[in-house]
Amino acid sequence: MSEEDGEIRSIDEINEKIKHGDAVVLTAEEMIKLVESSGLEVAAKEVDVVTSGTFGAMCSSGAFLNFGHSDPPIKMARCWLNDVPVYKGLAAVDGYLGASSMSETKGFEYGGGHVIEDLVSGRDILLRAESYGTDCYPRRHIETAITIDDLNQAMLVNPRNCYQKYDAATNSSDRVLYTYMGTLLPNYGNITFSGAGQLNPLCKDPNYETIGFGTKIFLGGGKGYIIGEGTQHNPTSGYGTLMVKGDLKQMNSRYLRGASFHRYGTTLYVGVGIPIPIINMRVARTAALKDDEIYVDIRDYGAAVRPDLRPVIKRVSYAELRSGKVTIGDRDIPSSSLSSYKMAREIAETIKKWILEGTFFLTRPIEPLPKHGRTKPLKVKGRELRVGDIMSRNVITAKPSDDIKEVAARLVERGIDHLPVVDEDGKLAGIVTSWDLARAIAQDKRRLEEIMTRKVIVAFENESIDVVVRRMAQHNISGVPVVDRKNNVVGILTTDDVSRKIVGGRTAQ
Amino acid sequence: MRVKLIYSHSVVEKPILASIVLKTGIPINILEARINAQKGELIISIPASGEKLEEILNLFRESGVQVQEFIETLRIDWDKCIACGACISPCPTRALRFREDWKLEFIEEKCVACGICVAACPVKAINMP
Numbered sequence: 001m002s003e004e005d006g007e008i009r010s011i012d013e014i015n016e017k018i019k020h021g022d023a024v025v026l027t028a029e030e031m032i033k034l035v036e037s038s039g040l041e042v043a044a045k046e047v048d049v050v051t052s053g054t055f056g057a058m059c060s061s062g063a064f065l066n067f068g069h070s071d072p073p074i075k076m077a078r079c080w081l082n083d084v085p086v087y088k089g090l091a092a093v094d095g096y097l098g099a100s101s102m103s104e105t106k107g108f109e110y111g112g113g114h115v116i117e118d119l120v121s122g123r124d125i126l127l128r129a130e131s132y133g134t135d136c137y138p139r140r141h142i143e144t145a146i147t148i149d150d151l152n153q154a155m156l157v158n159p160r161n162c163y164q165k166y167d168a169a170t171n172s173s174d175r176v177l178y179t180y181m182g183t184l185l186p187n188y189g190n191i192t193f194s195g196a197g198q199l200n201p202l203c204k205d206p207n208y209e210t211i212g213f214g215t216k217i218f219l220g221g222g223k224g225y226i227i228g229e230g231t232q233h234n235p236t237s238g239y240g241t242l243m244v245k246g247d248l249k250q251m252n253s254r255y256l257r258g259a260s261f262h263r264y265g266t267t268l269y270v271g272v273g274i275p276i277p278i279i280n281m282r283v284a285r286t287a288a289l290k291d292d293e294i295y296v297d298i299r300d301y302g303a304a305v306r307p308d309l310r311p312v313i314k315r316v317s318y319a320e321l322r323s324g325k326v327t328i329g330d331r332d333i334p335s336s337s338l339s340s341y342k343m344a345r346e347i348a349e350t351i352k353k354w355i356l357e358g359t360f361f362l363t364r365p366i367e368p369l370p371k372h373g374r375t376k377p378l379k380v381k382g383r384e385l386r387v388g389d390i391m392s393r394n395v396i397t398a399k400p401s402d403d404i405k406e407v408a409a410r411l412v413e414r415g416i417d418h419l420p421v422v423d424e425d426g427k428l429a430g431i432v433t434s435w436d437l438a439r440a441i442a443q444d445k446r447r448l449e450e451i452m453t454r455k456v457i458v459a460f461e462n463e464s465i466d467v468v469v470r471r472m473a474q475h476n477i478s479g480v481p482v483v484d485r486k487n488n489v490v491g492i493l494t495t496d497d498v499s500r501k502i503v504g505g506r507t508a509q
Numbered sequence: 510m511r512v513k514l515i516y517s518h519s520v521v522e523k524p525i526l527a528s529i530v531l532k533t534g535i536p537i538n539i540l541e542a543r544i545n546a547q548k549g550e551l552i553i554s555i556p557a558s559g560e561k562l563e564e565i566l567n568l569f570r571e572s573g574v575q576v577q578e579f580i581e582t583l584r585i586d587w588d589k590c591i592a593c594g595a596c597i598s599p600c601p602t603r604a605l606r607f608r609e610d611w612k613l614e615f616i617e618e619k620c621v622a623c624g625i626c627v628a629a630c631p632v633k634a635i636n637m638p
């Protein structure tokens with residue numbers, strides 16, 4: 001047992017103080033300042049509770065709703081709220097509304113997160129449901145308007161909230177990416193990040209000494225509870241998560257905001273805050289952790305690979321990210337957050353106020369959360385189809401100095417549309433299509449090099465077909481030369497190859 | 510003051526802006542430029558007011574450049590804004606930033622109305638009128 005383990009105060013003692021209005025409560029920012037001015041020892045002795053907060057997009061959020069029975073009753077098999085599908089694999093009038101479920105009529109603009117915000121705001125929501133009719137539930141269709149007051153229960157139950165920290169994002173590719181990490185400009189044009197860093201609840205007790213099953217928290221403007229570790233809980237690497245629950249009817253839409261990320265989808269901004277009782281020196285120390293001591297990786301979203309394989313560009317602290325620019329190589333790249341530091345601060349202040357008023361008491365966890373564990377990737381049975389599996393290896397190429405008419409004749413004879421142009425060493429120098437050639441002949445051009453496209457969109461043999469098909473669609477092209485790392489042409493892949501060789505889904509050849 | 514200059518085909522190749530800067534000594538800042546052989550459009554910011562500003566605008570007009578007032582570019586709904594920052598780093602002209610208290614701040618003079626922030630805002634708090 002180290003010195004740090006020695007108990008300074010118990011949770012019961014703190015609650016006693018709260019009852020008498022004697023508890024000393026600081027927000028995490030205030031705690032940091034106190035430690036800086038008076039030292040950790042003094043701060044740990046003086047402060048009973050440190051409050052934290054975060055307000056960010058948390059896609060794994062949603063609500064269990066119970067609609068009540070109609071007369072005649074219905075076993076809702078499919079159900080929509082404001083045209084947003086509700087999960088109905090539950091009992092007759094129970095449903096789960098997920099934050100990223102999207103409206104069937106408004107798409108990206110409106111989703112489950114927005115319905116939750118509208119419910120909490122007391123707005124009218126259009127409920128529509130269908131059924132096949134049973135002896136006990138004869139009704140087959142229902143359409144009505146409801147508000148949150150009409151629901152028997154509306155429980156926010158979020159399987160993954162409150163990430164301890166989250167890797168930042170940038171984009172090496174040559175086009176704008178619209179992601180769940182926001183708008184990422186081409187050529188490392190900007191960096192986005194998420195999480196409240198020094199205010200983030202799980203950063204304040206990363207050893208899970210005070211945060212556990214049953215801990216009472218601030219959730220969406222009301223009081224909620226931690227009901228377990230969240231999905232993808234990865235404490236070993238410092239990326240813990242929480243599963244939380246709270247009564248939607250007591251929440252406030254200021255802290256639950258429907259959102260949509262352009263061309264990505266809908267989500268919910270959730271406000272979460274946790275009070276950290278300063279029970280020993282170790283907790284005092286972590287509660288005072290600062291932005292410049294909390295590190296994440298900046299990952300390149302330009303690479304279409306599994307999230308954990310996205311190349312790491314740099315490891316940075318929240319302090320650097322929050323400063324508005326991050327230096328990479330000799331460039332200063334603008335950085336900005338996606339989660340709100342202002343709201344995180346407001347949440348930490350709110351819990352502090354509740355505790356000082358004596359309306360919020362601390363809970364001792366009934367069980368600790370797992371302190372170890374990692375997140376595994378999904379194993380895909382059968383091998384993912386790669387470019388090399390279906391590309392044509394027998395590729396016809398031309399030289400920059402070739403005569404356009406001759407080349408055109410060759411294309412017609414072979415019935416092909418795309419012709420990579422290679423230099424003396426066999427390296428890719430450009431591409432022409434049959435359409436380019438037809439136009440060039442009409443304009444009386446002579447040599448390929450006069451008309452070839454020099455900036456060629458290419459693929460590599462080991463890339464996934466889905467990734468390359470998306471690339472072709474984005475550039476509005478129907479074929480790409482396949483090159484090796486030395487830019488030698490090894491094949492060609494066309495949309496024709498893809499549709500001809502991939503029949504009935506994924507069963508190739 | 511920000512204005513939009515429209516250069517017609519006949520004047521697009523003349524160094525009008527440069528000579529006005531030299532003549533008046535006012536450092537005019539180009540915020541956005543779209544120019545090709547046929548015509549050009551510039552959005553500029555002129556750090557002057559009153560008579561001096563009128564003088565500059567007249568010099569442009571006399572040189573055959575059309576001058577338009579460049580009005581409100583963006584409308585931010587402050588009740589909706591959650592101060593997340595998602596609009597800040599994508600903005601090409603640094604027209605959006607956080608204040609000291611982490612509230613969003615919009616620096617209208619820098620904005621060129623490109624619309625990137627409109628798409629970037631997750632709660633649709635930014636509109637182009």
Ligand code: SF4
Pocket residue numbers: 582583599600601602603604605619620621622623624625626627
């Ligand atoms: S429209 Fe938005 S992104 Fe574009 S310059 Fe103005 S503030 Fe910046």
Ligand code: SF4
Pocket residue numbers: 585589590591592593594595596597613629630631632633634635
């Ligand atoms: S992205 Fe929207 S909500 Fe976020 S700071 Fe900008 S205007 Fe406000």
